Amino acid sequence: MSAQVAPRSAQPPPHDIPRLMAGARGDGKPVSLSEHLDRYGDLGVRPARGASPDLIALVEASGLQGRGGGAFPAGRKLRAVAQMNRRPLVLVNGAEGEPMSGKDKVLMRYMPHLVLDGAVVAAAAVGAREVVVVVGDDAAGSFAAMQAAIDERARRRHGGVSFRLASIPARFVAGEETALVNWLSGGSVKPLFTPPRPFERGVSGSPTLVQNVETVANLALIARFGADWFRALGTIEEPGSALVTFAGAVAQPGVYEIPLGLSLTGLIARAGGLSRPVSAFLIGGYFGAWVAAEDTSSIRLLDSELRPLGASLGGRVIFALPQSVCGIVETARLSRYLADESAGQCGPCVRGLDAVATALQELAWGKRNTRHDDARLDRWLAQIDGRGACRHPDGAARLIASGLRVFAAERARHAAGSCGGTGKPLLPVHAARKSKR
Numbered sequence: 001m002s003a004q005v006a007p008r009s010a011q012p013p014p015h016d017i018p019r020l021m022a023g024a025r026g027d028g029k030p031v032s033l034s035e036h037l038d039r040y041g042d043l044g045v046r047p048a049r050g051a052s053p054d055l056i057a058l059v060e061a062s063g064l065q066g067r068g069g070g071a072f073p074a075g076r077k078l079r080a081v082a083q084m085n086r087r088p089l090v091l092v093n094g095a096e097g098e099p100m101s102g103k104d105k106v107l108m109r110y111m112p113h114l115v116l117d118g119a120v121v122a123a124a125a126v127g128a129r130e131v132v133v134v135v136g137d138d139a140a141g142s143f144a145a146m147q148a149a150i151d152e153r154a155r156r157r158h159g160g161v162s163f164r165l166a167s168i169p170a171r172f173v174a175g176e177e178t179a180l181v182n183w184l185s186g187g188s189v190k191p192l193f194t195p196p197r198p199f200e201r202g203v204s205g206s207p208t209l210v211q212n213v214e215t216v217a218n219l220a221l222i223a224r225f226g227a228d229w230f231r232a233l234g235t236i237e238e239p240g241s242a243l244v245t246f247a248g249a250v251a252q253p254g255v256y257e258i259p260l261g262l263s264l265t266g267l268i269a270r271a272g273g274l275s276r277p278v279s280a281f282l283i284g285g286y287f288g289a290w291v292a293a294e295d296t297s298s299i300r301l302l303d304s305e306l307r308p309l310g311a312s313l314g315g316r317v318i319f320a321l322p323q324s325v326c327g328i329v330e331t332a333r334l335s336r337y338l339a340d341e342s343a344g345q346c347g348p349c350v351r352g353l354d355a356v357a358t359a360l361q362e363l364a365w366g367k368r369n370t371r372h373d374d375a376r377l378d379r380w381l382a383q384i385d386g387r388g389a390c391r392h393p394d395g396a397a398r399l400i401a402s403g404l405r406v407f408a409a410e411r412a413r414h415a416a417g418s419c420g421g422t423g424k425p426l427l428p429v430h431a432a433r434k435s436k437r
Contacts, residue, residue, distance in 0.1 A: 017233070017257045019241050020217050024110050030145040033152045036113035043117050045223050046160045051082035051127035059125065059219065061227035063239040068093060068175065068212030069287065069315045071303060074219070077209060080199045081126040084207035090123045090161075091184070091203060092133040094142065094213045095168050095175040098285045099337075099428045101317050103243035104213040106255045108135065108142035111217065112149035116159065118216035121223045123161045126209050130162045134180055138170035172286065172341040173392055177210035179343070190343045191390035214243055214316075234260035238302050242313070248320035248426065249276040264296050267318070276322040280406050282427075284314025286334055287395030289402035290327065310402055319427065326421025328410045331403030332357070332364035337429035338396040348393045352384040356400060363414050378404070 018024075023031055023039035031039075045055070060075030081088050092115065096104040107115055119131045133150075135143045143165065150163045168174050168183050176191035177198050183189050184203045202208020211219075218240060222230050231239040238260045244267065247253040251272030258267060264281070268274060278293045289311040291299075299305055303312045321327060339353035359377045381404075384397045404411055410420055 017241050017259060019221060021257050030110055030112050033113055040224060043120060045121050045124045047124040047129060052125050055125040056082060058227055059222060062222045062230040064218055066212055067214035067242060074215055078125045081207050081209040086207055088126050088128045088207040088209060089203050090119055090128045090131045091180060091208050091210045092119050092213060092216050093175060093180060093210055094133060094135045095180060096136055097170060097172040097175040098315050098317060099430060100245060100247055101285060101315050102245045103255050103316055105139045105142045107213050107217055109145045112145045114217045114220050115213055116149055117220035120159050120161055121219040122209055122211060122216060132164045132166055134166050134168050136170040137167045143167060173343050180210060181208060190345060193390045237304060242316055244316045244318060246271050246318050249274055249278050249322040250320055251275050261300050261302050263300050274320060278320045279323045280321045280327055282319040283311045285317035286399060288314045289398060290406040292406050322423055324423035325426055326410060326419050327403060327407035328414050329364045329421055329425055330427050331400060332360040333425055333429055334427060335360045335400050343390060343392060346388050348384045348388045352380060353393055353396055356380050366417055
């Protein structure tokens with residue numbers, strides 16, 4: 001018997017936002033199970049013996065795409081795991097290794113039961129009985145809130161699945177699904193790009209559904225209020241709302257829930273406006289791309305509109321770079337961070353990214369100023385793309401190439417021995433922490 005969806009016992013939130021954060025408390029404390037049920041009503045989903053075709057069809061109809069960066073259709077992932085004909089496991093990805101991102105931490109810390117409800121929906125859809133929630137070891141508040149919520153459900157025997165909470169080193173690569181699977185199976189925090197994929201053979205050999213925290217939270221709302229309600233925001237191809245971490249030269253940096261398709265100028269207005277003149281925006285986080293400010297005046301926050309600019313929403317991180325801060329210096333800092341965060345398993349990552357980062361740092365700090373060196377840097381970037389053991393070198397090369405393109409004038413100034421920036425570097429980077437496992 002497959003899982004069933006019970007009649008809904010609460011009125012859906014309004015079509016406008018907030019959705020995911022609609023029940024958040026005003027005092028900054030996590031929402032309790034009782035408060036959560038008062039706001040949303042009972043989930044009405046109980047895992048049964050097998051997968052639930054009805055739930056999978058509902059998610060497919062909603063058009064929900066993964067909110068972790070890849071934008072992969074959530075329903076397609078559910079169906080792939082459900083078809084494995086072996087008892088699967090659900091892995092909720094809250095690693096959030098991106099240094100600037102805070103959206104998943106916010107959901108886990110303030111709306112833990114919405115996340116757990118979504119995990120129950122995912123488990124019921126694919127026929128799983130076990131859920132593992134993974135949190136980065138730099139998010140103590142989120143970890144504590146999730147553990148308290150799991151304990152609260154256990155005391156009340158609420159949910160029908162077995163929950164386990166795990167911590168993972170706060171590495172940039174830790175959020176990649178195969179790195180999570182490797183770590184939980186006793187290996188290193190190392191992404192792979194060869195079969196079997198997690199949906200085929202994941203944690204401890206079980207078919208494993210890996211879904212981002214925000215994606216899972218959306219499942220809880222779709223199961224309650226339906227596909228049409230979910231599609232009332234966004235566009236036909238990119239429906240729903242999204243959480244965006246907005247930082248840099250804005251009056252009120254933070255995590256914002258927006259309808260997909262909101263203009264960038266609309267997001268800026270919600271954040272209180274720009275605090276300083278801006279030269280460019282980093283869109284999509286550290287695997288994203290720089291976009292010149294003059295190219296964003298009419299852009300909407302949709303992958304379809306960002307793609308012609310070489311960008312995507314990715315990890316839903318947007319950074320506004322002040323004109324006073326040098327884009328070449330910031331790109332050089334990010335290149336070194338990404339090179340140091342390499343999984344260390346292939347030449348393009350270990351040697352290629354390190355060489356590019358070194359050359360870019362030398363350019364940024366005035367140690368290199370010949371056209372020959374510029375040409376070599378461009379050639380190295382082209383040689384890295386598509387040749388790594390995972391997607392890490394591709395993402396790093398894309399970011400660096402966008403910086404060299406958008407900040408071409410500043411690149412020329414550096415090649416001539418000067419720099420137009422006067423402000424201190426802003427983008428957060430931390431020293432890579434290599435795990436022994």
